[in-house]
Amino acid sequence: MMQWERLLSLKRHGDTHKRLRKEQDETRLGFEVDYDRIIFSPYFRSLQDKTQVIPLSKTDFVHTRLTHSLEVSVVGRSLGRLAGAEVLKTHPYLSEVHGYRFNDFGAIVAAAALAHDIGNPPFGHSGEKAIGAFFSRGPGRRYQDALSEDQFEDLVRFEGNAHGFRLLTASREGIPGGLRLSHATLGAFMKYPKGSLPRKPAPHIAAKKFGYFQSDTDSFREVAEELGLKTLGSGADRFYCRHPLTYLVEAADDICYTIIDFEDGINLGLIPEDFALEYLIKLVSDGINTEKYRAIPAMQDRLGYLRAIAINSLVRDAVRVFMENEPEILSGEFPVALLDRSRYKAQIADILNISVERIYQSPEVVEKEVAGYAILSDILEVVTGALVCQLEGELSAYDGLILKLLPETTRMPGATSVYDVLLQACSYVASLSDGAAVHLHNKISGKQL
Known part of the structure; x- marks a missing residue:
């Protein structure tokens, strides 16, 4: 069973000493410093011209990776604060003995969510596939004999999550520890705490992809050991379970691309308004004020109203799933994303299916x-x-x-x-x-x- 007091480590990557929560300056907490360092980094700034849905779009309506990351961070902060308040009720020693507050959870999730796409190549997810294809089927294949099996796998399945971990942690001359983020934020950032091989050693979501390159193994292990991440599997199939707050970072991303990519498709005319509103209303039927909704004349304002209710509903439901399964999450035995257990799973699936058909596969x-x-x-x-x-x-x-x-x-x-x-x-x-x-x-x- 993982322990929250270790999982909330303020120790920075590259530090040789511990940092205690009760000794923190309340006006600028270490987890908030993480957020600042990410947002001022050159890697984050480049997201302003990286694809979220429509590559190279010049339309004002469409989200870039930067606007998407900011929105995911806002949703992640809410998820973290709501979950943090419940975790502290369940584990009062975290506040009474160690000094943690509910907003610490929000700050960690917000920072990790802000960075969640920082390693993604240009042109969306096709960019990852293009880099991999260069080595598996293109001119880069000639380098295979000079590489170990693990090293070649890093390249043929180039992974934006692993690249993000590299950007956040890689030391350069005069800059030890990269951005020197807290281990808690780095842990929450790592969706897939394993190397590139073996592929999918278990059906657990933590083993779906990989989260660090062979060159960054030492950095990864430093973070995993500081946080006390539990190992799963055995032998060659051994991998680590997720930091619990990673589930909230993932939920924030899932909520945003489900709702906001769908909204982009409506604004671009790829999805008819009436058709789209029908799907959104199914998702928010429990929280919508029908009289207020009908009184809104502009389509964009109606969309905004439905978006706000939908995100709020999904946030609260994700926190419910998180807390109901907290013991399994802490023991590494929760194998799926939070939204996979959502009471809105069917409605989410309907929206995603339409998005795939009308947006992601549009000409x-x-x-x-x-x-x-x-x-x-x-x-x-x-x-x-x-x-x-x-x-x-x-x-x-x-x-x-x-x-x-x-x-x-x-x-x-x-x-x-x-x-x-x-x-x-x-x-x-x-x-x-x-x-x-x-x-x-x-x-x-x-x-x-």
């Missing part, structure tokens, strides 16, 4: 995702080629020019392995915004001088 999305594949593959080919040639001391004049286009942190003159430079190339490409990727591709293909 506009598919066409731009196809372009994204070509753009990322072309960039990776020249960047990996230049970095590997530099490592092997065989730079051509062209490779030298490509290196001059890259930031100093990507050139890695001190790299000692092919894996290191390939992962750094992937990190560089994944950190590009949609627009920056297009701009760089135009340069290397000679379309822009």
Whole structure:
């Protein structure tokens, strides 16, 4: 059974000493510092030009990864505070002995939720697939013999969650511990606390994907051991269970993309208003004031009213599921997402099915995702080629020019392995915004001088 007092660790990544809650400055708590460090990081700023639903959209209505992350953070804060208040009732020693408050839970979940998409490549989830395809079926396959099985798996199944953990924790010269976030926030951030192999060793949701690259194993273990995360499985199939607050971060994301992506589809005309409102009203039927709703003349305002009720209903229901299953969550035995046990599961499924059909598979999305594949593959080919040639001391004049286009942190003159430079190339490409990727591709293909 995991212990809340360890799970709420204020120790920062890179620290050599403990930090106690009762010694915190109440005007600026350590968990709130985490939020500030994330929001001022260059990785977070790049989300303003990264796809949430519609790649490269110039429409004001459509969410980017940045606006999505801010909204997920707001919902996550509410989830954390509501759950925190209940956890403190169940475990009063957390406040009486250690000094924790309900808003600590909200601050942790808000910070982790703010960062939840920070490692995602350009062009949405197709960006992850494009990077993986470059190594599994594209020019990058030639590097397989220089890599271990685990290392190659990191690349062919490139994972935005693992990249996010890398960005948050990777030390650089003069900057030990990356952003130096608290272990509690890093733990809540990790949706899949396992390496890339073996694939899905168990049906548990924590093993669905992977959450750290081989190069970041030591950082991951430091966090997991500080928090006291429980291990599951055995032998080669061993993995860690989630930090309990990860379930709330995931719920915040699930709530937002269920409701707000759907709203984007309505605003873009991909889903007819009457059809969409019918589905939303099914979700909020218990909380809607019909007279008030009918008195709202503007479609966007009606949508906003329904959105607010829907999010509130899903938040409170997610907290109910969390607290009803808290013992199983603390023991690592809760194998699904909170919304999978929601009383609104059927209504959520209906909305998601419509979103998949009308939004995620719309011609506009598919066409731009196809372009994204070509753009990322072309960039990776020249960047990996230049970095590997530099490592092997065989730079051509062209490779030298490509290196001059890259930031100093990507050139890695001190790299000692092919894996290191390939992962750094992937990190560089994944950190590009949609627009920056297009701009760089135009340069290397000679379309822009």
